[in-house]
Amino acid sequence: MRKLVLALCALVMLAAACRREEGGSTYPNEPNLTLTSDSVAEFEAEGGRGVISYTYNSGNVVGDNNFNVEIELLQIACNAEWIDIAKEVAPLGELSYYVAKNKTTEPRETTIKASINNLSFEVTVRQSAGEPASEIVGWGIVGTMNDWDVEQPLMLTEQGDYYGIKSMKLSATDRFKFVKNGDNALNRGGNGLAAEPDHLYPAQQWGSDIHVSTDGTYDIYLSAKENAYYIMSEGKSPAEAIEPLAPGEKLYEVRGNIEGDKVRMVEERRYMVAKEVKFTEDVANFIISINEDQEVYGAQHDSTYNVDEEITLSSTSEREIIANVEAGVSYDICLHKERKSLWIMPSGSRPFFWESVTGVAFSTTNFAIFLESEDLDLYFDFNCASPALDRIIPEGTYYVDNENDGGNNFNLEAEYHLRIQGIKTHLKDGTMTIKHIAGGYDIAINVSSILNHQIDVRYVGPIGEKPLMGNPITNPE
Numbered sequence: 001m002r003k004l005v006l007a008l009c010a011l012v013m014l015a016a017a018c019r020r021e022e023g024g025s026t027y028p029n030e031p032n033l034t035l036t037s038d039s040v041a042e043f044e045a046e047g048g049r050g051v052i053s054y055t056y057n058s059g060n061v062v063g064d065n066n067f068n069v070e071i072e073l074l075q076i077a078c079n080a081e082w083i084d085i086a087k088e089v090a091p092l093g094e095l096s097y098y099v100a101k102n103k104t105t106e107p108r109e110t111t112i113k114a115s116i117n118n119l120s121f122e123v124t125v126r127q128s129a130g131e132p133a134s135e136i137v138g139w140g141i142v143g144t145m146n147d148w149d150v151e152q153p154l155m156l157t158e159q160g161d162y163y164g165i166k167s168m169k170l171s172a173t174d175r176f177k178f179v180k181n182g183d184n185a186l187n188r189g190g191n192g193l194a195a196e197p198d199h200l201y202p203a204q205q206w207g208s209d210i211h212v213s214t215d216g217t218y219d220i221y222l223s224a225k226e227n228a229y230y231i232m233s234e235g236k237s238p239a240e241a242i243e244p245l246a247p248g249e250k251l252y253e254v255r256g257n258i259e260g261d262k263v264r265m266v267e268e269r270r271y272m273v274a275k276e277v278k279f280t281e282d283v284a285n286f287i288i289s290i291n292e293d294q295e296v297y298g299a300q301h302d303s304t305y306n307v308d309e310e311i312t313l314s315s316t317s318e319r320e321i322i323a324n325v326e327a328g329v330s331y332d333i334c335l336h337k338e339r340k341s342l343w344i345m346p347s348g349s350r351p352f353f354w355e356s357v358t359g360v361a362f363s364t365t366n367f368a369i370f371l372e373s374e375d376l377d378l379y380f381d382f383n384c385a386s387p388a389l390d391r392i393i394p395e396g397t398y399y400v401d402n403e404n405d406g407g408n409n410f411n412l413e414a415e416y417h418l419r420i421q422g423i424k425t426h427l428k429d430g431t432m433t434i435k436h437i438a439g440g441y442d443i444a445i446n447v448s449s450i451l452n453h454q455i456d457v458r459y460v461g462p463i464g465e466k467p468l469m470g471n472p473i474t475n476p477e
Contacts (some may be wrong), residue, residue, distance in 0.1 A: 004442045018130060031059030031120035033091075041123060045130040047082075047099040052123055056091040056116065072116055077358045080110035083125065102130040103151065136182030139222055143176025143209070150182045161297055162221040162230070162238050169217050175209035178222050184251065188226060193244075195231040212371040240276070242266045253438045254333050256286025256320065265335060270374055279331070284323040284344065288313065288335060298342075307331070310351070352376075355457050358466040359473040361391040366411075367473060368465055369393075369443070371459055377419040378445065378455070380432060381411040391474040392439065395461075398404040398432045400447055418449050425449045436476040 037053040042273045056074070073088045076095070085097035094112065102108060107129045113122045139405075140153025145168075145283070156163035170176075172194070180186035182446050189207025203226060212218065212231055221230040221238045228236040242264060246253060252265035254274040265272040265288075283304070288297035298317035305311050305323040311336075313321075323344050325331065330347040343351040350371065359369040364387040371378040387409030398408040400417075416424040430447025439463035448454050465472040 003399075006058050011353075027060045029057060031117070031119060032057050033114075033116055033121060035121040035123070037123075039123055041120075041125045042206040043099045043125065043127040047101045047127065050097050050099060050125065052097070052112070052114070054091075054093060054095070054114070054121060056119075058095065077113040077115070078110060080108075080125075082108065082127070083112065085112065088462055099125065099127060102127050105129050105132050109216070110258040139178055139180050139226075141168075141176050141220070142179050144174045145170075145176065148180055148313045150184055153179055156220075156222060158224075159221070161224045163224065164219060164238075166219045167217055167234055168220055168426060170212050171215045172212060175211050178203065178208075188222065188229065190229070195232050196244065197231055198241055199244050200228050200230050200238065201244065203227055207417065214441060222236060227468070238346050240329070246322060251291050252335065253287050253289045255279055256285065256455060257284065259382070262289070263333075265333070270336060270338075271350065272337060274333040275456075276330045277333050278329065279325050279327055282325060284325045285320045287320055288342070297335075297342075307344050307346065308351075310353070312342075313340045313342055327339050337407070338468055352457070352476040356464070357459055357461065358464040358471040359393075359455045359467045360466045361388070361473050362470045364391075368391050368466070368468075368470075369463065369473075371443075371445075371457075375421050376455070378457075379414065379417055379419075381409065381414045381417075383407065383409060392476055394435055395435050396433070398434070400430045417454065418447075418453065420453055423451075425453065426453045428452075429453075438477065440475045 005461055035056060037051065041050050043050070055281050064078070074086055074090050074091045074095070078085055080101040083097055084100070084450065085095075086347060089095060092293055096111050103429070107127060109126045111122050111124055113120060135213045136151070136153065136155075138155060138158075140155045141362060142148050142150050142153045146152055147163065148153060149440060154165060154168070156165050178188040187207075188203040188205060190201055190210040191204065192208040192307045194211055194213035195201055197216065199219065203222060210229070213343075217234045218469070219232045219234055219236065221232065223229070223238070226451075232238060232241060238312045238477045242267070246377045250380045252272045253262045254277060255281045259278040259280060263274040263277050265274045278397065290296070290320070295315055297313040297315055299305075299319045300312040300314040300317055303322070305321070307323070307325060310324075311321060311323070321342065325337075325344065332347050332349065334343045334345055341351075341398075352371050356372040357370070361367050365384045366380065367384070367388070368381045380398070384394050385396070386394060388394055396408050398410065400410050400412070402459070410427065417427040426449065427447050428450045431447075433444045433446070435442040437460065440460070443459045445458065462475045463473045
């Protein structure tokens with residue numbers, strides 16, 4: 001039991017409370033504890049703060065010029081979890097408590113009892129019923145921004161292949177998770193790392209609280225497969241998100257006279273690609289930076305290039321890459337790391353080049369040419385109308401037609417003629433025109449397949465040796 005010792009100030013209190021009798025002795029008043037506020041307190045379902053007022057007189061002054069007074073603490077008893085109140089306080093005449101929101105559909109009542117020694121009073125607290133909870137269907141966000149209240153999540157709306165919420169203000173100290181149907185057990189969290197803007201991250205059941213690295217306003221998405229989330233700058237779509245760097249992965253960036261000064265490149269099959277790059281002028285000046293300029297790629301040759309043109313790079317060159325572009329127009333910049341080549345392409349398109357062109361002469365009139373790239377392979381087995389000289393393919397137009405009277409036609413009994421992204425098929429019609437150039441051939445191809453693929457491509461250069469039975473094709477001088 002804590003005790004408060006009153007010294008000189010107790011003299012004033014006793015002088016007003018006591019009456020003096022013969023011999024100078026002081027006698028106590030009767031102790032009392034009196035409730036001065038209402039004995040019943042009414043609250044709406046929303047709850048709120050309540051105040052209890054009372055008076056207290058200890059009445060325990062005794063002795064002759066001895067004013068050693070002991071004051072005990074007021075003991076509070078209330079068993080209702082929805083009442084927040086101290087368990088003991090100094091008897092200073094006022095007592096505060098808080099009533100929580102009633103989330104049930106039933107009214108409720110409890111009693112607060114205050115006592116000190118043998119004295120006490122009681123206050124009845126009554127609260128109205130809450131509104132029936134509306135059914136929560138779908139994914140929402142709960143976190144520090146709504147006091148983790150699963151009954152009132154920030155709901156996501158279905159947006160194609162994603163669930164999303166737009167224009168959410170977040171600070172770096174905020175924490176949140178995705179919760180389905182208002183059920184904490186159906187949740188998706190993160191990996192413990194701060195999320196960077198315009199990135200995608202794996203969403204994990206019982207993952208850690210998600211948080212952003214920078215204060216801002218974001219559009220937040222959860223994939224329809226519920227396996228990834230996206231923290232996007234306001235107005236950006238999840239399709240524009242990039243994955244965070246893996247441990248040890250190099251950071252490739254385009255840096256120059258572009259909007260935002262730099263754009264990160266992401267791996268896309270054989271290429272590193274910076275998407276939707278907009279230059280601020282009609283002449284592009286930029287470099288490729290690796291790991292914050294630990295290594296830099298510039299143009300190998302001092303030249304001004306055009307869109308779609310292959311640009312050879314060098315890590316030892318100090319030349320910027322210069323190209324004719326249109327300011328404000330979106331381009332994709334594609335870097336082929338092994339080839340050390342770069343292209344500025346219209347957004348959504350990718351460079352095309354033959355990785356290998358080889359052939360074989362089966363006889364003086366029967367040749368085969370193999371043109372291979374990542375997504376497209378062409379195999380032409382064809383017959384010449386007249387014998388070749390020194391295994392040089394005669395110039396002319398060759399037809400996908402066994403009945404062509406000119407005699408320059410394809411063998412349509414071959415295993416296949418066309419492969420597109422792994423799918424093999426045969427040709428239906430079309431032509432291949434061959435011309436001679438110094439050291440090789442100019443081959444223009446316009447064919448269609450039985451699956452209605454339309455192929456219009458060209459190759460200019462030498463034909464290499466195909467390691468098959470037969471003889472190598474000879475390239476013109």
